[in-house]
Amino acid sequence: xxxxxxxxxxxxxxxxxxxxLGLVIFTFGNVxxxxxxxxxxxxxxxxxxxxELSPEKMVIVDFDGKTVEGQLxxxxxxxxxxxxxxxxxxxxxxxxxxxxxxxxxxxxQRDIPIYGTTHADHNTIDIPCAPPMHDDMxxxxxxxxxxxxxxNTLAERGLSYKEIEMIxxxxxxxxxxGATPAKAVYNSAVLESVAQMxxxxxxxxxxxxxxxxxxxxxxxxxxxGPNSYYGQ
Amino acid sequence: xxxxxxxxxxxxxxxxxxxxLGLVIFTFGNVxxxxxxxxxxxxxxxxxxxxELSPEKMVIVDFDGKTVEGQLxxxxxxxxxxxxxxxxxxxxxxxxxxxxxxxxxxxxQRDIPIYGTTHADHNTIDIPCAPPMHDDMxxxxxxxxxxxxxxNTLAERGLSYKEIEMIxxxxxxxxxxGATPAKAVYNSAVLESVAQMxxxxxxxxxxxxxxxxxxxxxxxxxxxGPNSYYGQ
Amino acid sequence: xxxxxxxxxxxxxxxxxxxxLGLVIFTFGNVxxxxxxxxxxxxxxxxxxxxELSPEKMVIVDFDGKTVEGQLxxxxxxxxxxxxxxxxxxxxxxxxxxxxxxxxxxxxQRDIPIYGTTHADHNTIDIPCAPPMHDDMxxxxxxxxxxxxxxNTLAERGLSYKEIEMIxxxxxxxxxxGATPAKAVYNSAVLESVAQMxxxxxxxxxxxxxxxxxxxxxxxxxxxGPNSYYGQ
Amino acid sequence: xxxxxxxxxxxxxxxxxxxxLGLVIFTFGNVxxxxxxxxxxxxxxxxxxxxELSPEKMVIVDFDGKTVEGQLxxxxxxxxxxxxxxxxxxxxxxxxxxxxxxxxxxxxQRDIPIYGTTHADHNTIDIPCAPPMHDDMxxxxxxxxxxxxxxNTLAERGLSYKEIEMIxxxxxxxxxxGATPAKAVYNSAVLESVAQMxxxxxxxxxxxxxxxxxxxxxxxxxxxGPNSYYGQ
Numbered sequence: 001x002x003x004x005x006x007x008x009x010x011x012x013x014x015x016x017x018x019x020x021l022g023l024v025i026f027t028f029g030n031v032x033x034x035x036x037x038x039x040x041x042x043x044x045x046x047x048x049x050x051x052e053l054s055p056e057k058m059v060i061v062d063f064d065g066k067t068v069e070g071q072l073x074x075x076x077x078x079x080x081x082x083x084x085x086x087x088x089x090x091x092x093x094x095x096x097x098x099x100x101x102x103x104x105x106x107x108x109q110r111d112i113p114i115y116g117t118t119h120a121d122h123n124t125i126d127i128p129c130a131p132p133m134h135d136d137m138x139x140x141x142x143x144x145x146x147x148x149x150x151x152n153t154l155a156e157r158g159l160s161y162k163e164i165e166m167i168x169x170x171x172x173x174x175x176x177x178g179a180t181p182a183k184a185v186y187n188s189a190v191l192e193s194v195a196q197m198x199x200x201x202x203x204x205x206x207x208x209x210x211x212x213x214x215x216x217x218x219x220x221x222x223x224x225g226p227n228s229y230y231g232q
Numbered sequence: 233x234x235x236x237x238x239x240x241x242x243x244x245x246x247x248x249x250x251x252x253l254g255l256v257i258f259t260f261g262n263v264x265x266x267x268x269x270x271x272x273x274x275x276x277x278x279x280x281x282x283x284e285l286s287p288e289k290m291v292i293v294d295f296d297g298k299t300v301e302g303q304l305x306x307x308x309x310x311x312x313x314x315x316x317x318x319x320x321x322x323x324x325x326x327x328x329x330x331x332x333x334x335x336x337x338x339x340x341q342r343d344i345p346i347y348g349t350t351h352a353d354h355n356t357i358d359i360p361c362a363p364p365m366h367d368d369m370x371x372x373x374x375x376x377x378x379x380x381x382x383x384n385t386l387a388e389r390g391l392s393y394k395e396i397e398m399i400x401x402x403x404x405x406x407x408x409x410g411a412t413p414a415k416a417v418y419n420s421a422v423l424e425s426v427a428q429m430x431x432x433x434x435x436x437x438x439x440x441x442x443x444x445x446x447x448x449x450x451x452x453x454x455x456x457g458p459n460s461y462y463g464q
Numbered sequence: 465x466x467x468x469x470x471x472x473x474x475x476x477x478x479x480x481x482x483x484x485l486g487l488v489i490f491t492f493g494n495v496x497x498x499x500x501x502x503x504x505x506x507x508x509x510x511x512x513x514x515x516e517l518s519p520e521k522m523v524i525v526d527f528d529g530k531t532v533e534g535q536l537x538x539x540x541x542x543x544x545x546x547x548x549x550x551x552x553x554x555x556x557x558x559x560x561x562x563x564x565x566x567x568x569x570x571x572x573q574r575d576i577p578i579y580g581t582t583h584a585d586h587n588t589i590d591i592p593c594a595p596p597m598h599d600d601m602x603x604x605x606x607x608x609x610x611x612x613x614x615x616n617t618l619a620e621r622g623l624s625y626k627e628i629e630m631i632x633x634x635x636x637x638x639x640x641x642g643a644t645p646a647k648a649v650y651n652s653a654v655l656e657s658v659a660q661m662x663x664x665x666x667x668x669x670x671x672x673x674x675x676x677x678x679x680x681x682x683x684x685x686x687x688x689g690p691n692s693y694y695g696q
Numbered sequence: 697x698x699x700x701x702x703x704x705x706x707x708x709x710x711x712x713x714x715x716x717l718g719l720v721i722f723t724f725g726n727v728x729x730x731x732x733x734x735x736x737x738x739x740x741x742x743x744x745x746x747x748e749l750s751p752e753k754m755v756i757v758d759f760d761g762k763t764v765e766g767q768l769x770x771x772x773x774x775x776x777x778x779x780x781x782x783x784x785x786x787x788x789x790x791x792x793x794x795x796x797x798x799x800x801x802x803x804x805q806r807d808i809p810i811y812g813t814t815h816a817d818h819n820t821i822d823i824p825c826a827p828p829m830h831d832d833m834x835x836x837x838x839x840x841x842x843x844x845x846x847x848n849t850l851a852e853r854g855l856s857y858k859e860i861e862m863i864x865x866x867x868x869x870x871x872x873x874g875a876t877p878a879k880a881v882y883n884s885a886v887l888e889s890v891a892q893m894x895x896x897x898x899x900x901x902x903x904x905x906x907x908x909x910x911x912x913x914x915x916x917x918x919x920x921g922p923n924s925y926y927g928q
């Protein structure tokens with residue numbers, strides 16, 4: 001059990017950030033933390049309220065979705081996490097929430113247009129909304145297929161999971177990821193904020209234009225380009 | 233008095249959850265907790281602020297609405313609770329609030345369409361809005377008739393109170409119920425969240441489609457079907 | 465100074481409720497507490513942040529707006545309060561805020577339609593919006609005239625200040641009143657809640673009907689009629 | 697280091713107000729505090745979360761944007777601050793946030809119309825939205841040019857930085873300023889509140905009229921004119 005303590009702790013702390021940031025109520029979300037070397041991740045147990053979580057309650061699962069250690073049943077979304085870890089070798093954390101504004105966009109089945117620099121500080125493109133899955137994918141191994149729906153949507157648009165660390169699953173809700181669980185949680189909060197601003201922007205100006213390319217490029221490169229100068 | 237202590241305590245705790253969850257201000261809501269064996273329920277006293285409540289102040293009422301024990305007058309909505317307990321033999325708790333988004337839908341006299349999986353995790357159908365009552369029902373025994381309006385609306389739609397644990401009373405506000413008072417409070421918070429997301433969904437996409445049947449079925453069965461795999 | 469201590473204390477406590485209820489930021493509001501027998505009221509000093517208030521800083525003013533006691537300058541809205549106390553002999557408290565939703569309705573220069581029972585629990589009519597004042601009233605003794613604008617608007621509509629304890633001043637913001645300062649603060653919070661729900665109701669259903677007369681009558685009389693049965 | 701302690705402290709305190717007032721999440725904002733005599737300002741270090749700030753971490757920069765003292769890299773928006781301090785000799789503090797409603801208006805590329813007295817208490821005109829910059833300005837010294845975009849927008853409209861202490865930068869977000877950092881933070885919170893109310897006003901009444909001149913004049917002069925009578 002000692003060997004997994006670091007990811008149990010990381011998953012616990014990241015899960016506790018979700019209610020603190022106003023991104024979940026009750027049990028409507030989950031975070032996982034991976035150890036790529038060990039080939040496993042720690043994830044929230046299914047249906048347990050945040051106030052009752054502890055590092056010890058996190059469940060250890062391998063990248064095929066098999067429970068390796070833990071007394072509790074893992075999150076019902078575990079297979080989605082497993083698929084993404086298995087196919088994307090550089091991510092260390094995944095978050096799923098039903099945060100209000102991001103979920104409303106997912107229910108609207110629309111990409112979130114890039115309307116400003118808050119968006120461009122984090123992504124150079126509209127935040128994609130994956131279409132709802134085909135009925136046979138849903139009826140089959142649903143959570144497993146949700147992982148492939150995410151992977152396929154990025155592929156169809158020619159996007160890498162390194163370029164965009166967030167997606168809406170149509171009619172469902174957002175998933176985000178990152179190098180660490182903390183980064184994935186950060187991405188969930190950014191997404192919620194960008195989703196709210198985009199909604200308000202369209203309400204204030206029904207003809208609001210997308211951000212122009214020069215600003216997209218500039219803001220993204222300030223934070224992420226080879227000559228980035230944001231942060232320490 | 234000892235024999236009712238468990239439902240006094242349960243009603244007290246559930247009532248205190250309403251302001252904690254942001255579902256009420258001042259005295260705009262009430263929860264009751266039933267003991268089916270004793271044929272009574274404990275309910276919030278009328279017009280007493282949440283900060284002044286205690287288990288001892290809860291009023292014990294039978295399923296005909298007659299006060300059995302208690303110094304204070306019970307909630308003005310007591311007869312609505314009584315009618316529901318009398319007719320629905322498997323419920324143990326009822327909640328009434330004027331929560332913002334659910335009440336706005338009730339005032340709009342519209343069912344809340346099922347737009348996403350947050351909704352489908354809890355209900356397979358649109359959340360019904362009962363039509364405003366006939367004038368003679370209102371002028372008569374209003375709260376008593378409100379109970380029947382709820383029962384009749386479900387009946388007209390061929391719904392059981394086990395299939396759907398929440399309703400909007402047109403022009404008024406929501407009622408929710410469940411096996412326990414805690415579950416009924418949970419349902420009130422879920423309803424408020426779903427109501428807000430549905431409002432935002434229509435604002436973002438005026439032609440947003442309802443959730444398709446395969447997803448409704450899948451998400452509901454994850455949590456509630458015979459092969460459910462959500463939770464512990 | 466001792467003779468005014470009770471209204472200083474009441475005004476202080478009521479003023480502190482405004483930020484606690486989310487109705488003001490910074491110094492954007494004020495409450496007064498009257499002693500009808502002494503013919504004076506205690507009111508918040510002008511421009512002093514809520515965190516720096518104390519009962520001793522409240523200013524004592526007579527019903528003509530003349531300062532009777534106090535080191536600080538009274539609220540810039542003091543003359544509006546004075547006019548209302550002078551003309552309405554049964555009120556003991558007045559509140560002015562720039563709360564978000566009520567102010568948005570005032571800026572929209574629209575009455576708030578009665579869409580539901582939350583509204584009817586407190587008022588039987590639409591919440592009136594006084595038209596912006598004539599330019600000469602504004603250029604003259606503005607705050608004094610604001611009081612008359614409120615009085616005249618009720619008079620033109622045939623309303624008593626006992627029937628409706630809240631009003632919007634067009635392009636400006638709400639005023640509320642009541643038998644006590646605590647009741648006037650309560651009315652401000654009710655108004656803000658009703659204003660938000662009415663806004664959402666129209667957004668959800670552009671053709672939402674006003675509440676029908678039978679429900680208006682029933683809900684108001686539950687709380688306020690001779691046969692009221694709400695509260696203790 | 698002692699000579700800069702007062703502006704380090706002032707900048708620290710003002711920066712900490714931003715999350716307390718709900719104007720920023722994570723690191724999405726920055727405040728600077730100038731000493732006009734010394735010709736320098738203290739500013740938030742880049743990318744450091746608010747919870748980790750201290751007065752000692754503030755970076756001292758001169759009005760050409762050159763770091764004078766400090767171990768950390770200053771905010772990526774430092775050059776915008778420097779340009780404004782260099783050209784506007786009477787300001788002592790500058791704030792940049794991505795607050796929700798003000799940013800939504802900036803993304804909408806619209807001035808915020810003056811709809812009520814909350815607005816007029818602080819400004820006599822619509823809050824200007826600077827157009828997005830030309831591509832060559834963006835590709836060049838972007839933050840430096842952002843300062844000039846702000847200065848030029850005021851100039852083109854014949855406005856002084858003393859008349860209006862806030863602006864939206866199109867597609868980006870707000871900047872505010874004032875005699876002190878505390879006043880600049882106050883202006884950011886006022887802007888956010890006015891931006892939310894204006895959004896709601898247009899939603900409630902698509903034909904809401906601008907505030908009439910007499911009211912603009914009166915409210916502004918109550919607080920700011922030679923005969924102002926607001927405050928102590």
